[in-house]
Structure formats: C-alpha cells, structure tokens
Amino acid sequence: AQSVTQLGSHVSVSEGALVLLRCNYSSSVPPYLFWYVQYPNQGLQLLLKYTSAATLVKGINGFEAEFKKSETSFHLTKPSAHMSDAAEYFCAVSDRNGGFKTIFGAGTRLFVKA
Amino acid sequence: SAVISQKPSRDICQRGTSLTIQCQVDSQVTMMFWYRQQPGQSLTLIATANQGSEATYESGFVIDKFPISRPNLTFSTLTVSNMSPEDSSIYLCSVQEQETQYFGPGTRLLVL
Numbered sequence: 001a002q003s004v005t006q007l008g009s010h011v012s013v014s015e016g017a018l019v020l021l022r023c024n025y026s027s028s029v030p031p032y033l034f035w036y037v038q039y040p041n042q043g044l045q046l047l048l049k050y051t052s053a054a055t056l057v058k059g060i061n062g063f064e065a066e067f068k069k070s071e072t073s074f075h076l077t078k079p080s081a082h083m084s085d086a087a088e089y090f091c092a093v094s095d096r097n098g099g100f101k102t103i104f105g106a107g108t109r110l111f112v113k114a
Numbered sequence: 115s116a117v118i119s120q121k122p123s124r125d126i127c128q129r130g131t132s133l134t135i136q137c138q139v140d141s142q143v144t145m146m147f148w149y150r151q152q153p154g155q156s157l158t159l160i161a162t163a164n165q166g167s168e169a170t171y172e173s174g175f176v177i178d179k180f181p182i183s184r185p186n187l188t189f190s191t192l193t194v195s196n197m198s199p200e201d202s203s204i205y206l207c208s209v210q211e212q213e214t215q216y217f218g219p220g221t222r223l224l225v226l
Contacts, residue, residue, distance in 0.1 A: 044217040
C-alpha cells in the first residue's frame with residue numbers, strides 16, 4: 001500500500017532563506033509524486049510532479065524537488081523564501097497499478113518571517 | 115489543465131439541513147473525485163464519481179449521507195445530508211488528467 005509522510009507539520013523560515021519541506025513515500029511500484037500548495041481560502045494548486053522522467057523536477061514559483069529512489073524521498077526546496085510562499089504544502093503519491101488513486105500527506109504549513 | 119469551478123464557494127447552514135455543492139469542469143473528464151478537508155487536516159477522499167455509473171465511496175462514507183450525481187462528463191454534485199457541526203469542512207472537487215489530479219477552489223461549509 002502506498003503512503004506519504006511529511007516530516008514537520010510546521011516549518012518557519014526567514015525571508016530570503018532556503019525552504020526545505022520533507023516528504024518520504026512508500027510504494028511497491030514506481031510512483032508518481034506530486035507537491036501541491038494551498039493558499040488560505042483556496043483550493044490545491046499543483047506545484048510540480050515527478051512521472052519517471054528527470055529526477056530533478058522544477059515547478060512554479062521557483063520551487064523544485066528531487067526524486068531519490070534510494071531514500072524514498074521527494075523533498076521540496078526553494079533557494080530563497082518570499083513572504084508570498086506562506087501556505088500549506090501537500091506531498092502526494094499515486095501509481096498506475098492503483099489506478100492513479102492519489103494519497104496525500106498530512107501537510108506542512110510554511111511560515112515566512114520578515 | 116482543466117479549469118474547475120465550484121458553487122457555492124462558502125455557506126453557513128443549520129444542523130439537520132442539506133447542502134448540494136456543484137462542480138463544473140471546462141472539458142470532458144472521465145474521473146471526478148470529491149474530497150473533504152476538515153479544519154487543519156489533510157484531504158480525505160469521499161468518493162469517485164464516474165459518468166454513467168454509481169459513485170464509489172471510500173470507507174467511512176455512505177451514499178445516504180453524501181449522495182453524488184454525475185449526469186455528464188463535465189458536471190457533478192455532492193450533497194451533504196442531515197448536516198451536523200462535524201460536517202464543517204472544505205469540500206473539494208477534483209478531476210484526473212492522466213496521472214495528475216487538479217482541484218477546484220473548494221466549498222467552505224460551516225454548520226451551526
């Protein structure tokens with residue numbers, strides 16, 4: 001069975017600092033991996049996705065994530081945080097064998113301090 | 115990606131009443147999903163709605179409480195029946211395009 005673990009329900013960084021949000025997954029087959037962002041009072045927006053092409057995936061708003069099979073990780077990073085990055089971030093996994101049923105992590109709330 | 119809209123965007127309801135949430139997609143899609151996001155929580159899948167067949171409900175969700183319609187490939191409704199304060203949540207519609215799910219803006223429901 002697939003699962004997703006996001007380490008840290010809350011992460012706080014200073015403006016301009018590195019953003020690192022951690023995600024580990026469990027899947028018996030090659031997974032598809034996703035990061036979504038949810039701004040206050042909005043739905044989920046796709047940030048980026050890994051679908052078995054390049055292991056380093058670049059997304060919107062300067063975010064990127066690296067798929068590391070040996071570590072079963074898909075951590076999200078951004079070199080320099082902006083105040084506008086403050087939001088809830090969800091990591092998710094699906095696979096073809098499961099009919100692409102998507103499993104979401106618990107979420108990590110990112111706070112950005114001025 | 116598909117553009118998804120939901121109505122209403124938010125509502126405040128009295129316990130014991132029902133609310134129907136509409137989801138409209140700007141293109142034809144096979145698979146549509148309804149999720150619940152309780153305050154401060156992640157997403158929980160309520161059901162999968164495919165056109166021309168009964169919705170498939172996840173464990174813990176039943177048709178009597180959350181009836182779903184899927185009359186065509188661009189539209190679906192979710193009804194939250196006989197509401198209680200525990201139903202206060204964000205309800206999200208999503209569609210699947212290949213391996214990726216895309217989400218509507220959500221309906222914020224408060225039950226008093």
